[in-house]
Amino acid sequence: MTAPAHARHTKRQLIVETAERLFAEHGYDATSTARIAHEAGVPSGLVFYHFATKLELLLAIVQERPAPSEVLRTAARGRTVRRRLRRIVDTMAQQLEDDRATRIIVFREAQGRPEIASRAAELFEEAAVTVAEVLAGADDIVDDPARVRTAAELVVSRVFLDTVALGQDDTPAKRHAAVIDLLAESLTRPAAPHGVRPQN
Structure with missing residues (x-):
């Protein structure tokens, strides 16, 4: 039977x-x-x-892990670049911690197995594309897709590398505060002229 x-x-x-x-x-x-x-x-x-x-x-x-895009799109809440960056960092760090075993496997086995290295590259690309899309939806984002894409790749790389070192204190957003500030300044449109109130 x-x-x-x-x-x-x-x-x-x-x-x-x-x-x-x-x-x-x-x-x-x-x-x-x-x-x-x-x-x-x-x-x-x-x-x-x-x-x-x-x-x-x-x-x-x-x-068979959940696609990064499914989780990262929740970071689209927040109207400013800075808020979205904070949410992206926290969301990515939590997802990587939830999938800690898989992350360890990928990090270890990608070195000598092209199939795993290829999948890791696919996951990185998907995460970078999604982060760029989330950032592009911010109210104060610069009109520069190449810069936004570069920032997305930096965020994905930074958060992934951070999760390799375990046992760190503070929240991911606090650990990456300097990077978030730097990227937010680079990606935010200049302030509106004097007397014109920018939208928040």
């Missing part, structure tokens, strides 16, 4: 989650599919029923 579809999906997800934890803790090469199956509480053959190879399982972990 065949198991219901939802049961098969549950077992697959359990395998993915167990592999993610073990790959983050011990590394991809040091983790066998037998250990993944054992800790997931499933037969070894079930791992290969869902994934043809261990590398396919690794790719599933990296590829």
Whole structure:
């Protein structure tokens, strides 16, 4: 008798989650599919029923994460560049912390696995595009798409590198306050002429 579809999906997800934890803790090469199956509480053959190879399982972990754009678009609240930058930094840092195991895996395995490096590049590009779009919607943004795009890449790079160093105090926005101020000054239109009140 065949198991219901939802049961098969549950077992697959359990395998993915167990592999993610073990790959983050011990590394991809040091983790066998037998250990993944054992800790997931499933037969070894079930791992290969869902994934043809261990590398396919690794790719599933990296590829099936929520897209950065889904989370970063929530940072569009706030009318000014500065407020949006603060929200972007906090939102990105929280997402990276929530996906800490995947981040560790990508950072470690991208060095020698082109498939992981390629996926990491795709995620960076998507995040940079989304951050640029969120910034472009601010009321006081400069009319300079190239500058906005460069700022977006700097924000994504800075926050990702910051999350590699764990145990830091303060909120992400406070840790990156100087960068936020610098970028906000670079991206904000000049103040309105004297006597004309700018919109907030």
